[in-house]
Amino acid sequence: MIYRSPFRAKSRQTTAFKKQGNWKLGYHTGIDRVCDTDRTLVAIADGVVTRVSGCGQSYGNHIVYRTSDGKTVLYAHMKDKPSVKVGAKIKAGQKLGTMGNTGNSYGAHLHIEIQSGATWGYGKNLLDPNKYIDWDDYTQEGDFMAKTWKNGSTTEKVYQTVADCKAKKNSIGSLSAKEEAECVAIVDGCYLLTYSAGNTTKCGFVAYPGGVK
Numbered sequence: 001m002i003y004r005s006p007f008r009a010k011s012r013q014t015t016a017f018k019k020q021g022n023w024k025l026g027y028h029t030g031i032d033r034v035c036d037t038d039r040t041l042v043a044i045a046d047g048v049v050t051r052v053s054g055c056g057q058s059y060g061n062h063i064v065y066r067t068s069d070g071k072t073v074l075y076a077h078m079k080d081k082p083s084v085k086v087g088a089k090i091k092a093g094q095k096l097g098t099m100g101n102t103g104n105s106y107g108a109h110l111h112i113e114i115q116s117g118a119t120w121g122y123g124k125n126l127l128d129p130n131k132y133i134d135w136d137d138y139t140q141e142g143d144f145m146a147k148t149w150k151n152g153s154t155t156e157k158v159y160q161t162v163a164d165c166k167a168k169k170n171s172i173g174s175l176s177a178k179e180e181a182e183c184v185a186i187v188d189g190c191y192l193l194t195y196s197a198g199n200t201t202k203c204g205f206v207a208y209p210g211g212v213k
């Protein structure tokens with residue numbers, strides 16, 4: 001599986017994977033990257049948080065999570081201790097924290113490691129992050145949600161709950177191709193929209209993301 005970028009904008013590599021140097025193992029166990037325009041760090045894949053740690057070690061504030069396809073990902077040197085809890089399910093694109101300079105760091109950057117094992121171990125089962133991450137895939141969900149949703153060319157059914165939306169049952173109405181709506185949240189792949197119907201504002205879930213513009 002190829003993962004999205006951990007950033008929400010274009011980023012650049014500052015230290016390569018397996019670079020020889022002053023590290024405990026004699027080489028760099030991950031990749032360092034910097035994003036100059038947005039320090040937000042997001043999950044590269046769906047997964048489960050397996051470790052959250054505060055400052056004081058070489059990795060500084062860091063998080064470890066297991067991806068849905070069984071790899072383990074570490075983000076180190078984060079600005080703050082991540083607020084998500086161990087065991088929490090996370091979604092690709094979900095915010096996990098902010099790029100920082102905590103621990104043994106030389107300036108704000110993300111140190112990211114990917115391991116093939118289900119649990120994290122220093123220098124264990126290391127994979128080259130460049131082979132698994134598409135750094136140019138930094139779709140900004142926040143941007144998307146701020147945009148006006150337009151239905152495109154088809155009428156879209158609206159549902160009251162995510163479950164109904166997924167099952168395409170019990171629709172509470174529909175949005176015509178010309179109606180406009182605001183997307184306020186994405187829940188389990190369904191889009192929660194608000195839209196005006198006469199004098200009232202309605203809200204509901206739609207399954208179709210193709211109308212976003």
Ligand SMILES: [Zn+2]
Binds near residue numbers: 032
């Ligand atoms: Zn590093």
